[in-house]
Amino acid sequence: xxxxxxxxxxxxxxxxxxxxxxxxxxxxxxxxxxxxxxxxxxxxxxxxxxxxxxxxxxxxxxxxxxxxxxxxxxxxxxxxxxxxxxxxxxxxxxxxxxxxxxxxxxxxxxxxxxxxxxxxxxxxxxxxxxxxxxxxxxxxxxxxxxxxxxx
Amino acid sequence: xxxxxxxxxxxxxxxxxxxxxxxxxxxxxxxxxxxxxxxxxxxxxxxxxxxxxxxxxxxxxxxxxxxxxxxxxxxxxxxxxxxxxxxxxxxxxxxxxxxxxxxxxxxxxxxxxxxxxxxxxxxxxxxxxxxxxxxxxxxxxxxxxxxxxxxxxxxxxxxxxxxxxxxxxxxxxxxxxxxxxxxxxxxxxxxxxxxxxxxxxxxxxxxxxxxxxxxxxxxxxxxxxxxxxxxxxxxxxxxxxxxxxxxxxxxxxxxxxxxxxxxxxxxxxxx
Numbered sequence: 001x002x003x004x005x006x007x008x009x010x011x012x013x014x015x016x017x018x019x020x021x022x023x024x025x026x027x028x029x030x031x032x033x034x035x036x037x038x039x040x041x042x043x044x045x046x047x048x049x050x051x052x053x054x055x056x057x058x059x060x061x062x063x064x065x066x067x068x069x070x071x072x073x074x075x076x077x078x079x080x081x082x083x084x085x086x087x088x089x090x091x092x093x094x095x096x097x098x099x100x101x102x103x104x105x106x107x108x109x110x111x112x113x114x115x116x117x118x119x120x121x122x123x124x125x126x127x128x129x130x131x132x133x134x135x136x137x138x139x140x141x142x143x144x145x146x147x148x149x150x151x
Numbered sequence: 152x153x154x155x156x157x158x159x160x161x162x163x164x165x166x167x168x169x170x171x172x173x174x175x176x177x178x179x180x181x182x183x184x185x186x187x188x189x190x191x192x193x194x195x196x197x198x199x200x201x202x203x204x205x206x207x208x209x210x211x212x213x214x215x216x217x218x219x220x221x222x223x224x225x226x227x228x229x230x231x232x233x234x235x236x237x238x239x240x241x242x243x244x245x246x247x248x249x250x251x252x253x254x255x256x257x258x259x260x261x262x263x264x265x266x267x268x269x270x271x272x273x274x275x276x277x278x279x280x281x282x283x284x285x286x287x288x289x290x291x292x293x294x295x296x297x298x299x300x301x302x303x304x305x306x307x308x309x310x311x312x313x314x315x316x317x318x319x320x321x322x323x324x325x326x327x328x329x330x331x332x333x334x335x336x337x338x339x340x341x342x343x344x345x346x347x348x349x350x351x352x353x354x355x356x357x358x359x360x361x362x363x364x365x366x367x368x369x370x371x372x373x374x375x376x377x378x379x380x381x382x383x384x385x386x387x388x389x390x391x392x393x394x395x396x397x398x399x400x401x402x403x404x405x406x407x408x409x410x411x412x413x414x415x416x417x418x419x420x421x422x
Binding site (some may be wrong): 045047048049050051079080082083084124125126127128129130131135149151 | 199202203204205206207209210211212213214216217292293296297299300301303304307310311
C-alpha cells in the first residue's frame with residue numbers, strides 16, 4: 001500500500017538533534033494520505049517552539065518528492081492531536097538510550113540512567129540543551145546525562 | 152458542541168475580530184516575555200540557568216509564533232510582519248511583561264534583577280496557564296488545540312519559576328529582601344495582566360473564552376496561595392497604563408526597536 005511505503009520512507013528521516021532516532025519512532029508522524037496524485041503527511045511537533053520543525057518538514061518533503069516525483073507532496077505540522085511522550089515507540093526508546101538520552105518516564109522522578117540502567121538518578125536542571133530534554137545525574141555510575149521530558 | 156474552524160472565523164467579520172482580540176494578547180505577551188528572557192543570555196546567575204532561560208525564552212517565542220500563525224491564517228498578514236512591524240498602540244501585551252529586566256542595557260552595563268525577572272515571569276505563567284485551561288474549551292478549534300498543547304509545556308515553566316521563588320524566599324536575608332522588593336514592585340505593573348480588556352464579556356458570550364471570571368479568580372487564588380506559603384504580603388495589583396487597551400510605557404518601544412531591528416532592514420528578505 002502507498003501509505004505504508006510513505007511510512008517506510010519517513011523511517012529514514014531522523015531528528016536533526018538526535019539523528020539516530022527516526023521521526024516515526026519519536027511518534028511525530030500523524031495521518032498519512034496517499035493516492036496516485038498526492039501524498040499528504042501530517043506531523044506532530046514534540047514542543048511547539050522546537051526549531052528543528054522546519055528542518056524536519058523540509059527533509060520529509062524532499063524525500064517524498066524524490067520517491068513520488070509525479071505526485072503533489074504536502075507536509076504540515078498539525079496540533080489537532082497533541083504529541084505526547086508515550087507516542088515514542090519501543091524502538092525509539094531503545095535508540096534514545098543508545099544515543100545516551102534516557103527515554104521519558106511516567107514523571108520527572110521516574111528516570112533510569114541510559115548508561116548503567118540504575119534508577120537512583122537526580123534531576124539537575126529541568127531545561128537542557130533542547131526543549132525536549134532535561135539534565136540528570138546518575139548517583140550510581142556518577143555520569144551526567146540527558147533525559148527526554150515527559151509531556 | 153459547536154466548534155469553529157479557521158474558515159468559520161475568517162469568513163465572519165464579527166468572530167474574526169473577536170478571536171483576534173484574544174490572540175493579540177496571547178501572542179504579544181509571549182513575544183515580549185520571550186524577548187525579555189533572551190536578554191538574559193550570558194548574564195543569568197549561573198550557566199545552567201542560562202541554558203534554562205534560553206530554553207524557556209525559545210518556547211515563549213515559539214508559542215507566540217503559533218498564535219501569530221493563527222492570525223495569519225485569519226488573514227491579518229504574515230506572522231513575521233505581525234510580530235515585528237506592528238506599532239506600540241496596536242500591541243496588547245500587559246505592561247508588566249514589557250518592563251525591562253532591570254537598569255542598564257544588555258550590551259552595556261546590564262544591572263538586571265533576577266528576583267524581579269522571576270516574580271514577573273511567575274505571574275505571567277500563572278495567568279497564561281489559567282487562561283489556557285479555559286481556552287481548551289474554546290469554541291474556536293485551532294485555539295483550543297493550541298491551548299491543549301501549550302499547557303503541557305507551560306507547567307514546566309511555572310515549576311521552574313516556583314522553584315526559584317521558594318529558593319529566594321528561604322535562602323538568606325539578601326535573597327529574601329530582593330524577592331520581597333520585586334513582589335512589591337510587581338503589584339504596580341500587574342494590574343492589566345489578568346484582564347481580557349474591553350472585549351472580555353463578548354469573548355465569553357461568543358464562547359471564545361469560557362468562564363472569564365473563574366479564570367481571573369483562579370489566577371488570583373494561585374498567587375494568593377503562593378504569597379501565603381512564602382509569607383509575602385497580599386498582592387494588590389494595579390497599573391496606570393492598560394496594555395490590553397493599547398496603552399503602553401516607553402519600555403515597549405525600546406524593546407520592539409531591538410526585537411525587530413534586523414527584520415525592519417528588509418521585511419521582504421528571505422531568511
